Amino acid sequence: MERHFDEELKDLKEKLLHMASLAEESIVKAVKSLVDREKELAEDVIQSDAAINFLEIEVDEICLKLLATRQPIANDLRFITSALKINSDLERIGDLSVNIAERTLELIKQPILKPLLDIPRMAQYAQKMVKDSLDAFVNREPNLARDVCRRDDEVDMLNDQIFRELLTYMIENPKTITRSVDLILVARHLERIADHATNIGEDVVFMVEGKTIKHHIEDQVRGTD
Amino acid sequence: MERHFDEELKDLKEKLLHMASLAEESIVKAVKSLVDREKELAEDVIQSDAAINFLEIEVDEICLKLLATRQPIANDLRFITSALKINSDLERIGDLSVNIAERTLELIKQPILKPLLDIPRMAQYAQKMVKDSLDAFVNREPNLARDVCRRDDEVDMLNDQIFRELLTYMIENPKTITRSVDLILVARHLERIADHATNIGEDVVFMVEGKTIKHHIEDQVRGTD
Numbered sequence: 215m216e217r218h219f220d221e222e223l224k225d226l227k228e229k230l231l232h233m234a235s236l237a238e239e240s241i242v243k244a245v246k247s248l249v250d251r252e253k254e255l256a257e258d259v260i261q262s263d264a265a266i267n268f269l270e271i272e273v274d275e276i277c278l279k280l281l282a283t284r285q286p287i288a289n290d291l292r293f294i295t296s297a298l299k300i301n302s303d304l305e306r307i308g309d310l311s312v313n314i315a316e317r318t319l320e321l322i323k324q325p326i327l328k329p330l331l332d333i334p335r336m337a338q339y340a341q342k343m344v345k346d347s348l349d350a351f352v353n354r355e356p357n358l359a360r361d362v363c364r365r366d367d368e369v370d371m372l373n374d375q376i377f378r379e380l381l382t383y384m385i386e387n388p389k390t391i392t393r394s395v396d397l398i399l400v401a402r403h404l405e406r407i408a409d410h411a412t413n414i415g416e417d418v419v420f421m422v423e424g425k426t427i428k429h430h431i432e433d434q435v436r437g438t439d
Numbered sequence: 440m441e442r443h444f445d446e447e448l449k450d451l452k453e454k455l456l457h458m459a460s461l462a463e464e465s466i467v468k469a470v471k472s473l474v475d476r477e478k479e480l481a482e483d484v485i486q487s488d489a490a491i492n493f494l495e496i497e498v499d500e501i502c503l504k505l506l507a508t509r510q511p512i513a514n515d516l517r518f519i520t521s522a523l524k525i526n527s528d529l530e531r532i533g534d535l536s537v538n539i540a541e542r543t544l545e546l547i548k549q550p551i552l553k554p555l556l557d558i559p560r561m562a563q564y565a566q567k568m569v570k571d572s573l574d575a576f577v578n579r580e581p582n583l584a585r586d587v588c589r590r591d592d593e594v595d596m597l598n599d600q601i602f603r604e605l606l607t608y609m610i611e612n613p614k615t616i617t618r619s620v621d622l623i624l625v626a627r628h629l630e631r632i633a634d635h636a637t638n639i640g641e642d643v644v645f646m647v648e649g650k651t652i653k654h655h656i657e658d659q660v661r662g663t664d
Contacts, residue, residue: 267654278520285510295503295523302524302638384616391609391616398620402627409514429492 219284225318226276226297233304234342234348238341240266241407245337248400249330256322259315266308273301293352296421300351305411307344307422309350310403310410317396317403327383327393330334330417336372336404343411350418359418362411376401440527444509449524451501451604458529459573463566465491467633470562472624473543474555481547484540491533498526520645525576528635531568532569535628535635542621542628552608552618561629564590568636575643577646584643587636588652594633601626 224402240259247255277298280286286294350359380394416428465484489544494605504522511519568587575584605619641653 282512289509387611388610388613426496
């Protein structure tokens with residue numbers, strides 16, 4: 215019955231990677247359902263979220279059990295407490311994909327507003343950030359994690375751009391208001407997904423280097439912020 | 440130099456309560472700056488967020504140190520891992536108040552759209568939820584925590600109501616679009632603050648009773664969801 219601590223940690227990593235792949239898939243599907251106006255796919259995203267939610271509970275339990283029974287220190291301790299946080303971030307990414315899918319269900323009841331180009335691009339960025347942040351976590355790569363944090367600015371810029379463009383649509387033609395607001399919300403959900411990936415990146419840097427890069431503290435110390 | 444574990448836990452509680460009171464204050468001030476159109480107050484909210492951010496780092500360090508040096512089990516372990524999560528929630532509540540203050544700075548450049556009634560009401564609810572969720576945490580009161588989670592629905596309903604009302608403004612008069620969208624975003628920030636309070640409430644129930652109420656699992660078991 216006795217298992218090695220290393221094996222338990224490996225299991226935990228695999229659970230989080232699995233969860234991340236489900237979260238990534240939910241982003242891709244949610245945005246595909248929006249672009250291709252596929253009701254069933256949007257409903258699938260909403261249904262599938264339960265799997266991520268159950269994994270969240272499982273990962274929490276594993277972490278607590280490891281902390282209680284293994285009483286880890288140093289690296290292992292930081293790994294497990296990071297896993298606890300990353301777990302919440304992944305769960306919320308799943309929720310945000312559900313929010314996008316819910317917007318899709320509203321949007322496909324109405325005529326197409328415009329061909330969507332920036333939103334799928336934003337989704338691609340956000341999905342890659344989630345993927346890379348998890349890779350940085352399991353492979354202990356702080357440089358990749360820092361890179362993820364930097365990419366957050368691009369997503370924010372795309373979000374601003376989408377926001378501005380949709381404002382002009384609404385102002386020119388009030389009939390587009392409901393649809394435009396829905397698309398603004400989709401862009402914000404994607405921006406928040408990128409924020410969660412950034413949180414994960416920050417946690418990875420802290421886990422590996424013991425350094426806090428949250429809140430631009432590195433920049434502040436260097437006096438550039 | 441040696442301190443008692445109980446004292447260290449008491450310190451941790453006090454830090455989190457202090458952080459929560461700063462977070463609550465930031466919500467109140469952000470919404471007051473919006474309602475009274477006070478630029479300085481909005482700027483104050485943005486400036487003051489640094490204090491919450493520093494506390495977040497401090498609380499994280501305290502939790503990690505306690506886990507490493509005290510190797511807590513059972514109740515104490517659950518208390519500390521809950522503190523880690525609540526810490527993130529409080530920090531994000533601070534960020535959301537900053538987002539509201541940023542919207543205020545945009546909104547006060549433009550004429551008043553309408554007297555704000557529902558947004559301050561929503562803010563009051565959200566602030567009370569934050570307060571009660573932290574009280575439930577430090578006093579180990581799962582019933583109060585459950586009550587917080589239930590109140591989330593009221594905030595969601597107010598958010599929907601505000602959203603619908605502002606849509607009608609935009610449709611009637613496209614000149615109000617920018618301001619209406621800003622107010623829709625403020626309402627969403629408040630809704631997310633309430634979501635974070637709900638997360639804290641769920642963590643408290645788990646901490647005290649070992650029961651997961653996230654994702655309506657209790658309801659599912661009872662077959663009502």
